[in-house]
Amino acid sequence: MTSTDHSRTDHSRTDHSRTDHNRTDRAGRDHSDHDSAGTGIDRDSGVEGIRDRVATQLARARQRSVALIDAVDDHDLVRQHSKLMSPLVWDLAHIGNQEELWLVRDVGGREPVRQDIDELYDAFKHARSARPELPLLGPAEARRYVGEVRDKVFDVLETSPLEGGRLLDGGFAFGMIVQHEQQHDETMLATHQLRVGPPVLDASPPPRGGPVGPAEVLVPGGPFTMGTSTEAWALDNERPAHQASTDPYFIDTTPVTNGAYAAFVDDGGYRDPRWWSDAGWAHVRKASLVAPRFWVREGDQWLRTAFGVTAPLEADQPVVHVCFYEAEAYAKWAGKRLPTEVEWEKAARFDPASGRSRRYPWGDEEPTGAHANLDQRHLSPAPVGAYPAGASPLGVHQLIGDVWEWTSSDFRGYGGFEVFPYAEYSQVFFGPDYKVLRGGSFGTDRSAVRSTFRNWDYPIRRQIFAGFRCARDASPEELA
Numbered sequence: 129m130t131s132t133d134h135s136r137t138d139h140s141r142t143d144h145s146r147t148d149h150n151r152t153d154r155a156g157r158d159h160s161d162h163d164s165a166g167t168g169i170d171r172d173s174g175v176e177g178i179r180d181r182v183a184t185q186l187a188r189a190r191q192r193s194v195a196l197i198d199a200v201d202d203h204d205l206v207r208q209h210s211k212l213m214s215p216l217v218w219d220l221a222h223i224g225n226q227e228e229l230w231l232v233r234d235v236g237g238r239e240p241v242r243q244d245i246d247e248l249y250d251a252f253k254h255a256r257s258a259r260p261e262l263p264l265l266g267p268a269e270a271r272r273y274v275g276e277v278r279d280k281v282f283d284v285l286e287t288s289p290l291e292g293g294r295l296l297d298g299g300f301a302f303g304m305i306v307q308h309e310q311q312h313d314e315t316m317l318a319t320h321q322l323r324v325g326p327p328v329l330d331a332s333p334p335p336r337g338g339p340v341g342p343a344e345v346l347v348p349g350g351p352f353t354m355g356t357s358t359e360a361w362a363l364d365n366e367r368p369a370h371q372a373s374t375d376p377y378f379i380d381t382t383p384v385t386n387g388a389y390a391a392f393v394d395d396g397g398y399r400d401p402r403w404w405s406d407a408g409w410a411h412v413r414k415a416s417l418v419a420p421r422f423w424v425r426e427g428d429q430w431l432r433t434a435f436g437v438t439a440p441l442e443a444d445q446p447v448v449h450v451c452f453y454e455a456e457a458y459a460k461w462a463g464k465r466l467p468t469e470v471e472w473e474k475a476a477r478f479d480p481a482s483g484r485s486r487r488y489p490w491g492d493e494e495p496t497g498a499h500a501n502l503d504q505r506h507l508s509p510a511p512v513g514a515y516p517a518g519a520s521p522l523g524v525h526q527l528i529g530d531v532w533e534w535t536s537s538d539f540r541g542y543g544g545f546e547v548f549p550y551a552e553y554s555q556v557f558f559g560p561d562y563k564v565l566r567g568g569s570f571g572t573d574r575s576a577v578r579s580t581f582r583n584w585d586y587p588i589r590r591q592i593f594a595g596f597r598c599a600r601d602a603s604p605e606e607l608a
């Protein structure tokens with residue numbers, strides 16, 4: 129795939145329906161589907177609690193967008209740092225434009241702020257590589273525009289009933305826009321990673337690693353509840369909750385580390401077709417791949433460049449910036465395979481003691497800094513074992529945060545999938561072209577990830593913060 133495509137975060141709205149549905153409240157938590165009572169919202173606090181949460185989340189998202197934008201000068205905002213990415217100033221105005229379409233015009237029923245720019249910021253109309261040539265709003269104008277939209281949105285939020293329709297219930301439309309902004313913030317963070325020049329972003333180093341127990345965990349076979357029908361801000365592709373089943377399998381306790389991956393590279397893995405699928409081998413040769421993106425060889429050691437800083441590779445951090453084909457090849461070299469999406473979610477949610485699926489590996493409570501490396505709190509993945517409080521009941525670590533994890537699954541709708549609120553959110557991407565990634569990265573905000581959250585991308589994609597972990601079938605002897 130070339131750089132002319134759009135990405136998951138470029139969703140544009142065209143049309144949508146206002147299908148009503150019955151909202152599931154906290155009392156519904158233990159209904160037939162055993163889906164955890166995830167709402168992201170304390171429903172007990174009612175509509176005012178939702179209003180407060182929306183306001184807080186909108187402000188958090190904007191604070192992050194502004195920090196990513198203000199880190200560079202106007203020249204850097206309008207130029208294209210890579211053909212794979214939009215100019216940063218496009219992302220900013222696009223964030224505002226989607227917010228205007230959904231919250232000002234649709235939810236709020238207000239007059240347009242800038243109808244004349246809708247076409248410019250429709251991701252389906254212009255490939256990323258072509259966006260610098262568009263008559264985009266300049267940095268000052270874009271900042272003014274998103275500010276004006278946001279003022280109106282707070283006005284809409286004050287008066288919205290936040291119930292009485294599927295778009296409104298639980299603040300869904302607001303939650304969708306919060307997640308959209310945070311997803312673009314992660315995309316802008318990826319643009320920062322591709323930018324050449326002195327470092328402009330700053331963050332504290334991640335916490336130290338620790339013991340993680342055995343290298344693999346056995347997940348028992350049988351059914352569990354996958355997806356969700358109760359999480360208020362879950363997107364259409366995460367729905368509905370349904371029964372899925374697996375055979376018993378082993379899954380790695382942690383994501384594959386730089387040190388483990390370097391052994392594959394140094395073993396000649398990139399020159400040996402035995403480890404690669406046909407498509408992967410064709411790609412690795414065509415693109416002349418020799419190591420993960422941003423790895424630099426110096427003498428007999430590997431360095432890695434991250435956000436303008438080049439330093440020796442941290443052996444115990446999860447590998448990042450590998451494409452699906454590289455993940456697949458490593459797994460084969462290691463005598464394993466990638467987990468399916470079903471296997472990944474079962475490892476991240478299933479509690480064998482209760483038979484219930486949790487919102488997160490550690491339980492139902494919202495992520496904190498003790499659970500997972502999220503929120504761009506740090507500018508790299510954390511070493512394995514850094515988040516013991518975030519482990520699953522079976523002892524699987526770092527499923528949420530650090531790196532998006534490639535799975536072997538194509539992106540498809542679950543049985544009972546319903547488009548909401550528009551086909552361009554998910555449905556147009558269903559099919560064999562995209563592979564599913566799970567779990568979020570250090571650059572993902574906590575509002576935009578959960579154990580049901582599904583990301584998808586092309587199997588050649590490397591600029592995203594993606595790594596992986598391996599799985600394998602359990603043999604009869606191991607189960608005896």
Ligand SMILES: [Fe+2]
Nearest residue numbers: 137138139140
């Ligand atoms: Fe977008």
